[in-house]
Amino acid sequence: MARAALTAGGKRGLILVSPPFLYALLLLAVPLATILLFSFWTQDYLDIDTRFTLANYVEAFNDPLYMQLLRRSLLIAGAVTLVTVVLAFPIAYFVSFHVAPGRKSLWLFLITIPFWTSYLIRVFLWKVILGYNGVLNSGLTGLGLIDEPLSVILYNANAVVITLAHAFAPFAILPIFVALEKIDRSLLEASMDLGETRATTFLRVTLPLAMPGVVAAVLIVFIPTIGDYVTPRLVGGPDGLMIANMIQTQFLKLNNAPMGATLAVLAMLSVTAVSLLFIWLNRRWLRGPK
Amino acid sequence: MTGLRAYAIAYLVFLYAPIALLPLFAFNDADIIAFPLSGATTRWFAELTQSASLLNAARNSLIIAATTAVLSTVLGVCAARAASMADWPLKRPMMGLIMLPLVLPEIIVAVSLLVLVVQVFGLGLSNTTIIAAHTLICMPFSIAVLNGAFQNLDPALEEAALDLGETRLSAFRLVILPLVMPGIVSSLLIAFTISLDEFIIAFFLSGANPTMPVYIWGLLRFPGQLPVVMALGTILVALSIVLLIIAEIMRRRGLKRAGLKDRGGFL
Amino acid sequence: MTLISLAGVNKHFGDYHALRDIDLEIREGEFFSLLGPSGCGKTTLLRLIAGFEAPDIGTLHIDGRDMAGVGPNLRPTNMVFQSYAIFPHLTVAENVGFGLRRAQMDKPDRARAVDEALEMVGLAGYGIRAANALSGGQRQRVALARALILKPKVLLLDEPLSALDKKIREQMQVELMKLQREVGITFILVTHDQEEALVMSDRIAVMFEGGIGQLNDPETLYRRPASKRVAGFIGMMNFLNGRVTATGPEIAVEVAGLGRYRVPAEQAPGGVEEGPVTIGIRPETLSLLFEGERTDRMEVAGRVDEVVYYGDMTYYDVAVAGIDKPLTLSMKNRIGRPVLDVGSPTRVAWDERSLVLLGR
Known part of the structure; x- marks a missing residue:
């Protein structure tokens, strides 16, 4: 029936949404704008020099340390995203296609629980697992699989990737699961009926229809990962530190808010650029969602 | 599909490995966190109750988490109810801004609020600043949970109540509120859990009184304190799991009450 | 006697002209149908009478009273919704008695009214059941009882039979007609099913694109359609x-x-x-x-x-x-x-x- 845009309903919606919107405006949009503003100012000992300048950006681009941290952060975030999404897809597929409907929410619940439990302690426990005398190494030496404890799994980027892949697992599984659940099962039957095998049906029907979920998973893992602070500090070692650690140092240790702001803006910009590039590639080559 | 099932179980082991270790070390009678284990003890738990600064941090965290849960749920109810109504101009960008913290790195939220509060307004940091920031990041989660509840509502239910003589306010109280109540409880619990566990923002924005995660972060630097951290972690994990199970039960009851099929998870 | 009168009513949703210059008089005690294809404005017209929409231009009087600014809760109309809108958290009796909350009635009187209403729709003894446990036909009866218990001047029915199976639908058509004669209240039915309208109505307004194409009793409408469009739509x-x-x-x-x-x-x-x-x-x-x-x-x-x-x-x-x-x-x-x-x-x-x- 013709019940198009109700102006009265729209007005009530607008009134209702204003408190949360104003809250987000005041505590998110305004602070973000402030950060942007600060990045064009400079720290002058204890004062802020409020003349507009690009000096911070020039410094950031010329200092190899900042650039290295930024590059490493993007690489680690990319690796984390790849590992997380690739590991997550079969789980989402399993729960969506091979778990009885009545038990799906139990599986999802099991998958989400670890995510809600103390983040700090979880990251710390990975240190315990991956450490030189850790659970993994003592287990492997005990079984006689290795002679000496592995040192490549702690205090470097690998450890950061493993730990973050663990931390973001549900974020990757849920969007893919939702996309898979939406697939009309008769489409798969239609494909088999038209002569495709199980494998080719998966490639030609299931995977393309699941792409929106995969894209969401990639973005929802990639973007927050770049700003992670705890994991690099606890398990990253000096070679695993990321841009967020430098931002923290600038703000809390060096007391150089403008430089910290500049690095935060650069981190956000590079994340946005990579995300947009990914969306564009996906649309171009995989005919992904709009 | 046994291969896929085996993989799924292996994945669950991967997900639960760290948490499973927690109680092992919490009850382990040794000062270092490593295998082999050396006998059971409850002394780390006993030590927890002795620490005044820990109790202080715990009280702080509870106050912050409870306040955050209420604020983010109230704001979330407004937004989710609005989103379930008709469109209005700029609906998408407005909802987009509200949901943005869901994907924004927490450190960005933390430093931007730090700059605004300290450098721009020259105010001190306190529990209030943490509550404000936690409400901001919990709001999208509350909305995600509540959206399910509100969008499942037949708009004709409110109209039926109006048609039968109720005002918009009493229709909300008599019809909508009871139907979304389970969603509201889940939202409270989830916001509470997130706030209780949140570290980065609390680390940047806490004043003299640390929250529980900030206090734990401090302890992690002292190897001698690690068994106590394990004991504390065990309690926190148990608490989180209990809260989440209640949230899940509420969510299912809500679906049942609305006569709908379960379509899975919180998010 | 005229109970409802609309004069020069127009309604837009954005660019969409949902109702065009509607002039309409509906008599007291008649079974009136608004018939037309989907998108013709019939539901909008019904919702306008109920008070869920307000006309952009034009006036609506019910029982001689101008309805401008009168909310749906204050109008002498009650509605049976297309989805029935049975409150899922309440029992059948609580649903039926929902509108009596504001009536000055003590508990036993209210219970008696609910029982009577349930009996009227053939659901005596169903009061304690959960609303979720009902079949489609039963939900429809609950919706009817819930609306009629308030003794409205007008009962509005928005495609009330479209969700039912063919057999139950035909049975409900007859029951609705009997019920209308019994209670003597004006019924306004919205439907896209011409047979349903012909069977049940005293008069039918056939609507196209927001306007009324023809308004007559069923026989005249069928035998003497005034335009090719009406003739093609009916039979x-x-x-x-x-x-x-x-x-x-x-x-x-x-x-x-x-x-x-x-x-x-x-x-x-x-x-x-x-x-x-x-x-x-x-x-x-x-x-x-x-x-x-x-x-x-x-x-x-x-x-x-x-x-x-x-x-x-x-x-x-x-x-x-x-x-x-x-x-x-x-x-x-x-x-x-x-x-x-x-x-x-x-x-x-x-x-x-x-x-x-x-x-x-």
Whole structure:
């Protein structure tokens, strides 16, 4: 029936949404704008020099340390995203296609629980697992699989990737699961009926229809990962530190808010650029969602 | 599909490995966190109750988490109810801004609020600043949970109540509120859990009184304190799991009450 | 006596003109239907009477009172929603008694009213059940009881039968009619099902694109449609080309393939001018002449083009020289009456009194 845009309903919606919107405006949009503003100012000992300048950006681009941290952060975030999404897809597929409907929410619940439990302690426990005398190494030496404890799994980027892949697992599984659940099962039957095998049906029907979920998973893992602070500090070692650690140092240790702001803006910009590039590639080559 | 099932179980082991270790070390009678284990003890738990600064941090965290849960749920109810109504101009960008913290790195939220509060307004940091920031990041989660509840509502239910003589306010109280109540409880619990566990923002924005995660972060630097951290972690994990199970039960009851099929998870 | 009157009512949703210049009077105690295809504005009109929409221009009076600014909770109307909108968290009795909360009634009186309402809709004893445990037909009865318990001046029904199975739907049609006669309240029904409207209504307004195409009692609407659109929407109709050569109390018309005739002006309910005209003939006013059968009506020769067997009826398409489309006609199946094969030559009997002249 013709019940198009109700102006009265729209007005009530607008009134209702204003408190949360104003809250987000005041505590998110305004602070973000402030950060942007600060990045064009400079720290002058204890004062802020409020003349507009690009000096911070020039410094950031010329200092190899900042650039290295930024590059490493993007690489680690990319690796984390790849590992997380690739590991997550079969789980989402399993729960969506091979778990009885009545038990799906139990599986999802099991998958989400670890995510809600103390983040700090979880990251710390990975240190315990991956450490030189850790659970993994003592287990492997005990079984006689290795002679000496592995040192490549702690205090470097690998450890950061493993730990973050663990931390973001549900974020990757849920969007893919939702996309898979939406697939009309008769489409798969239609494909088999038209002569495709199980494998080719998966490639030609299931995977393309699941792409929106995969894209969401990639973005929802990639973007927050770049700003992670705890994991690099606890398990990253000096070679695993990321841009967020430098931002923290600038703000809390060096007391150089403008430089910290500049690095935060650069981190956000590079994340946005990579995300947009990914969306564009996906649309171009995989005919992904709009 | 046994291969896929085996993989799924292996994945669950991967997900639960760290948490499973927690109680092992919490009850382990040794000062270092490593295998082999050396006998059971409850002394780390006993030590927890002795620490005044820990109790202080715990009280702080509870106050912050409870306040955050209420604020983010109230704001979330407004937004989710609005989103379930008709469109209005700029609906998408407005909802987009509200949901943005869901994907924004927490450190960005933390430093931007730090700059605004300290450098721009020259105010001190306190529990209030943490509550404000936690409400901001919990709001999208509350909305995600509540959206399910509100969008499942037949708009004709409110109209039926109006048609039968109720005002918009009493229709909300008599019809909508009871139907979304389970969603509201889940939202409270989830916001509470997130706030209780949140570290980065609390680390940047806490004043003299640390929250529980900030206090734990401090302890992690002292190897001698690690068994106590394990004991504390065990309690926190148990608490989180209990809260989440209640949230899940509420969510299912809500679906049942609305006569709908379960379509899975919180998010 | 007029109970509801709308004058010059217009309603827009953005660029969409949902209601155009509606003037309408609905009488007290009648069963009135708003019939039309989806998107014609019938639901908007109903929601406007209920108070969920306000007209952009125009006025609405119910029982002599101007309804501008009066909310749905304050109007003497109650509604049965398309989805029934049964409150899922309440029992059947709580649903039915929902609107009595504001009435000054003590508990036993209220319980008695609920019981009476449930009995009226044939659900006596269902009060303690959970609303979720009901079937579609039962939900509809609860919705009816819930609306009628408040003794409204008008009961509004938004496609109340569309969610039901065919069998239950037909049963509910009869029950709704009986109920309406019993309570004597004005019923306004919105439906896209022409049969439903014909069966149940005292009067029907046929709506197209936000306007009222024709307003009449079911028989007039069926027998004397005022336009080709109404004729096509209600029942089946053969459309023939023709030409009016003279107007007046008698109209001279030339029908393609059938010849020249003079018909009284009442056979052109929408009015006609000289010139080209569309002529409608209902299938049941035509009949096949079987071999040796004679008629005192007019007849025309043709050939069977298509046969559709319905059990009680058989529909034939018969190609007739001079008519561009085959004529559709329906025949009751009787013992001893054969069903013709496609291609059989045949004759069609017809009557100029069944011609309807439809203007542009």
